[in-house]
Amino acid sequence: MGDTKGNGVLPPFLSDNGLINLFRNTYTAFSKRREALGLSNPGPFDKIKREVDTDVFLTKFMFTGLKGELNKPLSISPLFQFSHAFALGSQQNPPYGFSAIYGTPSMLMQGNLDNDGQLMAVLNKSWTKSFVTKSQASMTPGQASVVQLDGDYSGKDFTASIKSMNPSILDGGLSGAFVGGYLQSVTPGLALGAEAVWQRFGMNQGPETILTYCARYKGQDWIGTAQLTGQGMLSTSYWRRLSDKVEAGTELNLQFAPGLGGGGLMGAGASKVGTTTVGAKYDFRTSSFKAQLDSTGKLSCLLERRVLPPVQISFAGEIDHFKSTAKIGMAVSLEVASEAIQTQAGPSASEPSVLF
Structure with a gap:
């Protein structure tokens, strides 16, 4: 028998190996069973509770003071748009910001x-339908720069990702933060995964590692998740669609800290500190309302309303009952599209093409 490397056939010392054949047959049988189950992609590890964090809760969208945004699309295909943002009395946003997107x-x-x-x-680049890379750099005068590189690979029933923040070998060794995550669907509703973090921010410090395990179960109209870290943190969430216009969610974060009597995650000497958040979202015809309440006494709400096709107004408010403080915010977003773009896109040209 001649050389078979070029035609894709294994050489005799591999094809006649009983251990290799056993591994290959086991993997083939396992792959066929996975295909028979009809498993779907569960998404990336860091977004297993995206329905609660993004769709229901308004923590990431809360703001104070006055904001104004002016969006100017220059073309739709390819997308080219710039934006001016103004803020007054805001702790999260600068007085002026300029943004450009292509x-x-x-x-x-x-x-x-x-x-x-x-x-x-x-800079985000999709190399194939399955492989996407993301890179981000931030530079602030008087502070250290931050560089983050990500890579996500999405299979039929799994997603594998790797991230790095400020990676460097210039100080005589490897430093920075590196994160690897994997989420696998094991049944049509259940997905299991794990994430590992390795970080060292200086050669005069020792490396640290963190392991996190997670589970995500998707029902007909509800999703439940759980995450457990080796440092003693437990996070659970529950999301449910009550109707076509109403969604609700809750999240519990519990930290097990070793007390004076010692003890580990479930030890008798461990103290427990946790917070619980409950939220709901209601979609009207031209507006959306979100509200959430947590165990620290904070009640927050957000109302987004599209007054006209190019104009959107947002109101945000937060009351801290324990501290007796209140915050309020108002934002106006205006999108101005040229006549050429409106003609190119049709009646829907006035709808925002990018959400900031």
Whole structure:
């Protein structure tokens, strides 16, 4: 028998090996069983509770003071748009910020610059339907720069991802933060995964490692998740669609800290500190309302209403009952599209193409 490397056939010393054949047959049988189950992709590890964090809760969208945004699309295909943002009395947003976005079906570039000189650049590239890379750099005057590189691979029934923040070998060794995550569907409703973090921010410090395990179960109209870290943190969430317009969610975060009597995660000497958050979202015809309440006494709400096709107004409010403080915010977003873009896109040209 001649050389068979070029035609894809294994050489005799591999094809006649009983251990290799056993492994190959086991893997083939396992792959066929996975295909027979009809498993779907569960998404990335860091977004297992995206329905609660993004769709229901308003923590990531809360703001104070007055905000104004002016979005100007220059073209729709490829996407090219710039934006001016103004803020007054806000603790989260600078007084002025400029943003530019350029995107194609396989690439997205974005740059942000504010009045304090802080610059942030983002480049996302889809190499194939399954493999996407993301890079982000942030530079602030008087502070250290931050560089983050991500890579996600999405299979039929799993997602594998790797992230790095400020990776470097210039100090005589490897430093930075590295995160690897994997989420696998094991049944049509259940997905299990794990995430490992390795970090060292200086050669004069020792490396640290953190392991996190997670489970996600998707029912007909509800999703439940659980995450457990080796440092003693437990996080659970529950999301449910009550109707076509109403969604609700809850989240519990519990920290097990070793007390004076010792003890580990479930030890008798461990103290427990936790918070619980409950939220709901209601979609009207031209507006959306979100509200949430947590165990620390904070009640928050957010109302987003589209007054006209190019104009959106948002109201945000938060009351801290324990501290007796209140915050309020108002934002106006205006999108101005040229006549050429409106003609190219049709009646829907006035709808925002990018959400900031």
